[in-house]
Amino acid sequence: MFEVTIDKDKCTGCEECVDVCPSDVLEIVDGKSEVVEPEECLGCESCLEVCEAEAITVEEV
Numbered sequence: 001m002f003e004v005t006i007d008k009d010k011c012t013g014c015e016e017c018v019d020v021c022p023s024d025v026l027e028i029v030d031g032k033s034e035v036v037e038p039e040e041c042l043g044c045e046s047c048l049e050v051c052e053a054e055a056i057t058v059e060e061v
Contacts, residue, residue: 002043003061004035010055017047017056 004025013031023040026033026047033055047056 001039001061002041003059004038004041004047005057005059006033006035007055007057008032010053012053012055014052016050016052020046020050022046 006026011032013028013033015028015033017033018026018028022044023037023042025035025037025041027036028034029036041058043058043060045058048058
């Protein structure tokens with residue numbers, strides 16, 4: 001299982017992470033990325049690769 005965390009202070013709301021996520025873990029809520037389906041995370045780290053703001057962490061738990 002993986003835990004996805006979004007640093008709201010760093011997130012620019014660009015939606016790149018939302019677009020690239022194969023499991024629809026993330027959505028834009030109030031202009032920022034938010035984890036809406038945490039149990040669906042595959043740990044692929046695609047969101048990390050596209051986040052230029054470095055606002056996302058993915059940890060195995």
